Amino acid sequence: MTDTGGPWFDDDAGPLVPAYAVTRGRTAGSAHELDMITLVVAAPRGPGHALIDAEYRVILQYCVVTKSVAEISAYIRRPLSVTKILLGDLIASGHIIYRSPSPMNTDSLDLNLLRTVLDGLRAL
Known part of the structure; x- marks a missing residue:
């Protein structure tokens, strides 16, 4: 393999933080029943966003308008299981x-x- 001097990654590679790090090692979400077509929207008068992690802030900014769990998963480029854990939090x-x-x-x-x-x- 030759070194071309360019970056060793590209945007198509996806997030560089492993999924287990984002979920803090959890493999199961909360007690909420979420599936691919569950609709999610940011709470109009929810708690402040200042003290939450960047992954959560991205989801909240995207969910100003109602979205499905599948749409959120695709937007944040994470597996559905990881998205469900983050949404449960x-x-x-x-x-x-x-x-x-x-x-x-x-x-x-x-x-x-x-x-x-x-x-x-x-x-058809």
Whole structure:
């Protein structure tokens, strides 16, 4: 391998801090049930941002408008499991509010809607 004198990394490499360092070695999040489509938004009157780590501040700045956990994970370029741990910390501290998707009520499904969806899939 030859040394070209340029930087040994590039922006496509992703974050240089390992995931276990960001989560302080934790592999499981808090008791909050978060999945990929859980919606998250910064609390309008949450605690101050001055005393929190940079990773948390980035999430809070991004979540001024409601985002899904998957969107946040992609934005901060961290695995979903790490993102869930960080979001769990922010929920516990009162910085963000979350809402899990409501379960679908199968009793009220419209049969015509299902047929339309099925026809659309077949047309693909």
